[in-house]
Amino acid sequence: MPLSYFKVSGQINSRKKGNGLLKTQLKALKRYQNDLGNLRSHHWKYHIDLYENCYFDCKYCVYRSGDKMGKVTAFEDIFDYLREDLLNLREKGIVYVGPKADIYQPLEKKKQLMRKALPIFLETETPIFIITRSPLILRDIDLLSRMAEKGLVEVSITIASPNRLAELEPFTCSVEERINIAKELHDHGIPVSIHLSPIVPYLDDINELKALLELINRSTGSMCTYACMLGMREAYKSNVFNIVERMDRDKASQLMSIYGEEEIKDVQSADDAALKSIMEQLHDHAKVKGIPFACVHIPPLDTVEREGHIFKYKLPTIGDIYRHFSRKQLKEIRWEDMEHYLKSFAAVDEEFLEMVKNYWGEGVILKNTYYHTFRHEDGHVTYTLSDKIDYQIENMAVK
Ligand code: SF4
Numbered sequence: 001m002p003l004s005y006f007k008v009s010g011q012i013n014s015r016k017k018g019n020g021l022l023k024t025q026l027k028a029l030k031r032y033q034n035d036l037g038n039l040r041s042h043h044w045k046y047h048i049d050l051y052e053n054c055y056f057d058c059k060y061c062v063y064r065s066g067d068k069m070g071k072v073t074a075f076e077d078i079f080d081y082l083r084e085d086l087l088n089l090r091e092k093g094i095v096y097v098g099p100k101a102d103i104y105q106p107l108e109k110k111k112q113l114m115r116k117a118l119p120i121f122l123e124t125e126t127p128i129f130i131i132t133r134s135p136l137i138l139r140d141i142d143l144l145s146r147m148a149e150k151g152l153v154e155v156s157i158t159i160a161s162p163n164r165l166a167e168l169e170p171f172t173c174s175v176e177e178r179i180n181i182a183k184e185l186h187d188h189g190i191p192v193s194i195h196l197s198p199i200v201p202y203l204d205d206i207n208e209l210k211a212l213l214e215l216i217n218r219s220t221g222s223m224c225t226y227a228c229m230l231g232m233r234e235a236y237k238s239n240v241f242n243i244v245e246r247m248d249r250d251k252a253s254q255l256m257s258i259y260g261e262e263e264i265k266d267v268q269s270a271d272d273a274a275l276k277s278i279m280e281q282l283h284d285h286a287k288v289k290g291i292p293f294a295c296v297h298i299p300p301l302d303t304v305e306r307e308g309h310i311f312k313y314k315l316p317t318i319g320d321i322y323r324h325f326s327r328k329q330l331k332e333i334r335w336e337d338m339e340h341y342l343k344s345f346a347a348v349d350e351e352f353l354e355m356v357k358n359y360w361g362e363g364v365i366l367k368n369t370y371y372h373t374f375r376h377e378d379g380h381v382t383y384t385l386s387d388k389i390d391y392q393i394e395n396m397a398v399k
Pocket of ligand 1: 054055056057058060061062063099100101102133
């Protein structure tokens, strides 16, 4: 009996919020943009998984669930509702396919779920985003090229330092192979970006990372490199720590020193100083070399604004919001300014506006930018431009 996607996903995706029922009556798709973490740098509005668990078993995977990583199950019943959901969407938004398990992992060779899903995305003209580490994606070049002709797809290939791949990603292909995958997709007219992730502080040498950035850009024609530093999430913390300790005991204790105290269980990012030092160096290098670069954690360090193809349907990120107002040199932003800007995006709906408004009130919507929160005596919040970045990265720790 195949596992049901619907039992796992927890049914229909509608939620009570504020004064009323927000109307996302989805069955196969789920909302992606539903917290501040996802709002940082990801433009996707929806997501869908085709598999539960992932054969690749990356040791830092936030979706790790103990020894179940190898027990992969296909959500074959997803097709009962996918077309219906896509046809019923009021506002088109980008769908991230496979955030929790690589859709091109080995079982896909047999099950062909993505091969069945792609014609549905094509027929419904749905923009999709795919991240993979697998050469199996090349099987679908015919369909992906047709999507690309209509501006409906971007593929991101995850690449990390080759020096520690065998330890941290035991079942994935080499960096060289991944560069070839990206190149081949690009040669067929399919937009490609690179997910340079995870960067592991102390273990990854900054000069090697710079060289990797250049190599990727030179050889793949990628439209952007998203750089992302390792967090220390509960799901993998002891796993990663033990591996790094085996590789280099000194580096392991240095590594832990930048993720805070031991009782902090779940940390999305290293501390400000470590993060800033690595990302700033990569940003500066990318800028000099003309490489489109996006820092997932600190929006002012992006050198690129995502436009065109699937990004016609994007939701604005904190980076977009920051750039919009700083370009206008607006010294103070009020909620009305923000709302007006957000409504200029076709994919923005009531649910998205309400989420941003909640974070606005909490004073965190422009964290890690040059805008700082100012709370007035009557309790309402404005954001004011400063000459220093408002780092709130340590707040990303969950005790
Ligand atoms: S490929 Fe992605 S989903 Fe699969 S184990 Fe690695 S990080 Fe997790």
